[in-house]
Amino acid sequence: MKALKLDRNAIGQWLSNMAGERDIYAPASDGPAKGTWTLLTDYSMPEIKPGVPARPVKNFLFPQPETLLKFSIVPTDPDCCLPSEPEENGRKNVVFGVRPCDARSIGLNALACKADTYYQANMDKNAIIGLTCSQVCSTCFCSETGGSPMGTEGCDVSLTEIDGRYIARAMTERGEELLALAESFGKEVTDSDFSAVEALEERARSGSDEIRNPEEQLRKKDLMELYNAPFWQELADRCINCGACTFLCPTCYCFDIQDETLHGKGRRIRCQDSCMFPLFTLHASGHNPRGQKIQRVRNRFMHKMKYFPDRFGPISCVGCGRCVRDCPVNIDIREVMRSLLNFHDMGSVTP
Amino acid sequence: MSTVNEKITEKIRSEAQRLLSTGEVAAFIGYEAGSLPMSVRPFVARKQEDASRLVWNSFCVLNLANYLPALLKSFEPPRRPGDPPPEGPLPKVGILATGCWSRNIVVQIKENQVDRDRVVIVGVPSRGMVSARKVKEAVGERDIQTCIEEDHSLKICGEGFEQELNRWDVVRDNCKTCVHPDPVIYDILIGDPAGERQVQDRFAQVDEIEHKSLEERWNWFADSFSSCVRCYACRNACPLCYCPTCFVDDSRPQWVGKSTEQTDTMLFHILRAYHCAGRCTDCGSCESVCPVGIPMRLLTKKLNKDVLEMYGSEAGMSLDEPLPLTTYNPADPQGFVLTEKSEKGGDR
Amino acid sequence: MGTTSEKNWEPKIVAFLCNWCSYAGADLAGVSRFQYPPNIRIIRLPCSGRVSANMILDALRSGADGVLVSGCHPGDCHYISGNLFARRRFALLNNLLEFVGIEPGRVNFSWVSASEGEQFAEVVKEVTDKVKKLGPSTRLVKRIG
Numbered sequence: 001m002k003a004l005k006l007d008r009n010a011i012g013q014w015l016s017n018m019a020g021e022r023d024i025y026a027p028a029s030d031g032p033a034k035g036t037w038t039l040l041t042d043y044s045m046p047e048i049k050p051g052v053p054a055r056p057v058k059n060f061l062f063p064q065p066e067t068l069l070k071f072s073i074v075p076t077d078p079d080c081c082l083p084s085e086p087e088e089n090g091r092k093n094v095v096f097g098v099r100p101c102d103a104r105s106i107g108l109n110a111l112a113c114k115a116d117t118y119y120q121a122n123m124d125k126n127a128i129i130g131l132t133c134s135q136v137c138s139t140c141f142c143s144e145t146g147g148s149p150m151g152t153e154g155c156d157v158s159l160t161e162i163d164g165r166y167i168a169r170a171m172t173e174r175g176e177e178l179l180a181l182a183e184s185f186g187k188e189v190t191d192s193d194f195s196a197v198e199a200l201e202e203r204a205r206s207g208s209d210e211i212r213n214p215e216e217q218l219r220k221k222d223l224m225e226l227y228n229a230p231f232w233q234e235l236a237d238r239c240i241n242c243g244a245c246t247f248l249c250p251t252c253y254c255f256d257i258q259d260e261t262l263h264g265k266g267r268r269i270r271c272q273d274s275c276m277f278p279l280f281t282l283h284a285s286g287h288n289p290r291g292q293k294i295q296r297v298r299n300r301f302m303h304k305m306k307y308f309p310d311r312f313g314p315i316s317c318v319g320c321g322r323c324v325r326d327c328p329v330n331i332d333i334r335e336v337m338r339s340l341l342n343f344h345d346m347g348s349v350t351p
Numbered sequence: 352m353s354t355v356n357e358k359i360t361e362k363i364r365s366e367a368q369r370l371l372s373t374g375e376v377a378a379f380i381g382y383e384a385g386s387l388p389m390s391v392r393p394f395v396a397r398k399q400e401d402a403s404r405l406v407w408n409s410f411c412v413l414n415l416a417n418y419l420p421a422l423l424k425s426f427e428p429p430r431r432p433g434d435p436p437p438e439g440p441l442p443k444v445g446i447l448a449t450g451c452w453s454r455n456i457v458v459q460i461k462e463n464q465v466d467r468d469r470v471v472i473v474g475v476p477s478r479g480m481v482s483a484r485k486v487k488e489a490v491g492e493r494d495i496q497t498c499i500e501e502d503h504s505l506k507i508c509g510e511g512f513e514q515e516l517n518r519w520d521v522v523r524d525n526c527k528t529c530v531h532p533d534p535v536i537y538d539i540l541i542g543d544p545a546g547e548r549q550v551q552d553r554f555a556q557v558d559e560i561e562h563k564s565l566e567e568r569w570n571w572f573a574d575s576f577s578s579c580v581r582c583y584a585c586r587n588a589c590p591l592c593y594c595p596t597c598f599v600d601d602s603r604p605q606w607v608g609k610s611t612e613q614t615d616t617m618l619f620h621i622l623r624a625y626h627c628a629g630r631c632t633d634c635g636s637c638e639s640v641c642p643v644g645i646p647m648r649l650l651t652k653k654l655n656k657d658v659l660e661m662y663g664s665e666a667g668m669s670l671d672e673p674l675p676l677t678t679y680n681p682a683d684p685q686g687f688v689l690t691e692k693s694e695k696g697g698d699r
Numbered sequence: 700m701g702t703t704s705e706k707n708w709e710p711k712i713v714a715f716l717c718n719w720c721s722y723a724g725a726d727l728a729g730v731s732r733f734q735y736p737p738n739i740r741i742i743r744l745p746c747s748g749r750v751s752a753n754m755i756l757d758a759l760r761s762g763a764d765g766v767l768v769s770g771c772h773p774g775d776c777h778y779i780s781g782n783l784f785a786r787r788r789f790a791l792l793n794n795l796l797e798f799v800g801i802e803p804g805r806v807n808f809s810w811v812s813a814s815e816g817e818q819f820a821e822v823v824k825e826v827t828d829k830v831k832k833l834g835p836s837t838r839l840v841k842r843i844g
Contacts, residue, residue, distance in 0.1 A: 032574045035643070049492060054643055055580075065610035067844070086844075135510070137494045139387065237395040240417065242584035244642040258609050260843050262761065267843050271610045274582070279600050293421075328413055328584050328640030330385035330392040561798065569800025569838060598753060606753045606760075614841045618756055621799060621839075625752050628791045653798045657791055676791075679783035681773060687793045688786075689809040689822055 002170040004186030008045040014182040016043035026096040027053035048097040050135040052320045056250035057102040060126045065269040074264035093126045100151030101142045101318040103130045105250035111312040130155030139321030144211040150204040215309040236294035238329045243274030245323035251316045359407045362541045368402035377442035381405040388498040389483045409481040412639035416455040416590035420464040449477035451634035453534035454667030455590040474537030476545045479526035525635035528553045554656045578643045579616045585637035624650035629675035710764035710830040714739040717747045720771035727816030735820035736827040748781030759839045765830035772810040804829040
């Protein structure tokens with residue numbers, strides 16, 4: 001695979017080369033939009049702070065809102081009641097400076113969104129340029145969920161900073177094409193650069209994490225025992241049932257579909273939904289199988305840690321720590337993960 | 352020497368222990384230590400052993416009154432609309448209350464969400480709570496690993512840095528402009544009352560926006576609310592928001608769309624604030640819990656200012672006074688009414 | 700609401716009128732043949748106290764260029780005090796909307812009694828003039844592309 005060494009200026013030049021064909025987004029470092037992914041207009045190396053930006057990269061895979069179709073209900077309209085595709089501007093994106101945890105979330109969500117043509121189309125539309133982490137923040141726990149601060153999964157190109165320069169490695173065919181745009185001015189990567197990257201990877205692997213491969217342990221556990229575990233009550237006592245965790249989570253992909261009509265014109269949109277909300281599973285009959293707060297809280301964690309691994313393999317958490325950092329009542333998913341892993345039903349008779 | 356907060360913590364623990372062990376309360380709402388620096392977590396103590404987990408410090412930003420109506424209800428036998436109220440005494444709940452939280456409990460009592468006889472209020476005069484956001488800004492958004500709180504300072508440490516901050520510098524804006532730090536109702540008071548505070552320009556932040564031009568105000572509103580993710584943390588952290596169905600969940604008519612488009616986000620924030628008119632105590636819970644730092648408290652603060660200026664009332668100051676929007680005065684100002692412009696009162 | 704070429708633009712104004720006074724006032728304006736601009740769309744409610752902020756904002760959201768809320772004069776409410784409670788709510792809403800940058804004059808309030816047909820016509824003229832000056836509403840308008 002292609003690899004180049006780029007300094008900050010070279011990155012700027014590369015960005016401006018890519019900008020001909022694609023819109024480039026990077027996290028804003030200050031102002032009211034701080035932490036949100038904003039369109040770059042000035043093609044210099046964006047300032048990217050350690051840790052994850054406030055918003056996850058899923059906003060590109062699940063645009064808020066995403067128009068699925070349009071329609072008219074004006075009887076005199078020739079197209080009345082015929083759904084039509086929304087217009088596309090045809091532009092593709094480059095999402096720059098994606099942390100390994102966020103990048104990894106794209107593939108995890110794709111497991112559940114295999115048949116979701118909109119998600120697949122957005123995967124095609126958005127090229128991911130990752131940036132590995134040289135600093136692991138106190139709320140980060142990617143390596144406990146199967147990721148790594150040096151991870152490249154989900155990236156088309158992965159950047160690693162070494163002594164103020166960036167080693168850019170193409171990870172996919174699309175990444176090769178993008179990196180080719182820097183070929184004329186990018187420096188060759190030397191063996192010592194490669195070994196520096198390898199050393200960082202090795203350091204990341206040898207971390208002293210307490211938890212390794214939680215998915216294997218969780219898959220072995222009995223679903224109903226976990227479901228009826230006593231610790232959910234204490235979590236529900238303090239959870240306020242807001243959607244901060246789900247909306248900031250890169251691997252929460254649940255959505256709501258709404259038909260909006262105004263003056264005879266309408267559209268069908270999908271926007272993110274949260275299992276914390278009372279409408280989430282409300283049936284048309286008025287019955288809600290998750291009507292109580294405790295049931296909603298439990299669902300979020302059981303989905304990530306048990307239902308998802310049972311069905312797809314890995315746990316549906318990349319350890320970005322946004323929910324840990326931003327939960328208003330300090331519900332810490334790392335503790336919940338430990339509670340689930342360490343839980344043994346005292347009442348059961350299994351040996 | 353223990354700090355003020357450590358002393359308060361000791362007293363809270365012993366009161367909660369007594370209330371739970373004597374069976375006077377079935378549960379006690381307080382705070383316990385959190386898993387991150389500068390974090391505490393709301394905690395419902397249900398056994399007397401739990402009392403030792405309770406803590407008190409400058410990061411108790413979420414208004415505990417938020418939990419009160421639902422927790423009281425959880426101890427009632429289930430009943431359907433129209434069923435008679437349950438007979439006999441129901442279990443009580445103990446709760447910590449600072450000035451603003453106690454005023455919210457007053458509002459809840461007046462709105463029939465809370466039965467005064469079923470609450471044991473443990474009052475704690477507030478010294479002002481610290482804004483974690485301000486602390487993070489003060490240390491340049493670096494990763495904070497520990498925070499040690501003294502009476503007047505915070506020692507913040509992270510990888511490769513150590514910084515001492517003056518506590519008052521990082522106290523939340525609503526606390527800095529608070530004039531009623533003492534609980535207005537309580538059964539037990541912990542610590543010494545602080546007395547009414549004298550604050551110049553209580554509404555300075557609101558005035559600043561009012562002085563902007565119309566265009567500037569609109570741009571301020573559009574910019575500062577643009578990053579809203581509609582997680583409703585502000586609504587759910589608010590002790591006033593107990594409606595079984597919120598207006599955002601109405602579908603026929605749908606007052607507010609579900610997306611994060613500008614109009615829908617703005618309408619949500621206008622209506623959320625407006626529903627708090629005459630009820631909000633400026634406890635700052637909404638602003639403190641916002642994961643993206645939206646200043647939605649300024650909308651309610653503006654309403655608080657108008658309610659005080661026009662109706663001479665502040666929410667929840669006494670159990671005897673009606674809430675300002677549940678009453679009227681025939682002489683209320685009405686300069687905004689087209690047909691009354693010429694009369695006294697003038698254009699406001 | 701809808702599409703109008705800019706030249707021939709005429710504002711659409713939603714008027715929430717109380718059944719007992721302002722609606723009767725509008726009726727009287729009609730039978731007495733007082734002329735007023737045809738820009739208002741009347742919604743009849745039992746009392747101005749029934750008007751909630753949701754309704755006013757929903758009118759703006761749906762693209763109304765202006766809103767008029769009108770009820771009985773204070774003291775004349777059919778339900779004794781509905782309009783007096785409403786007055787406090789309207790005052791606060793009016794100020795809050797201005798605070799967030801909604802043009803003064805988009806949302807208007809008036810008291811018109813059943814006997815004030817002429818006043819009703821005057822109010823509608825005044826509101827229509829104001830809204831015309833402001834131009835088409837753009838703020839808090841929902842657009843679904």
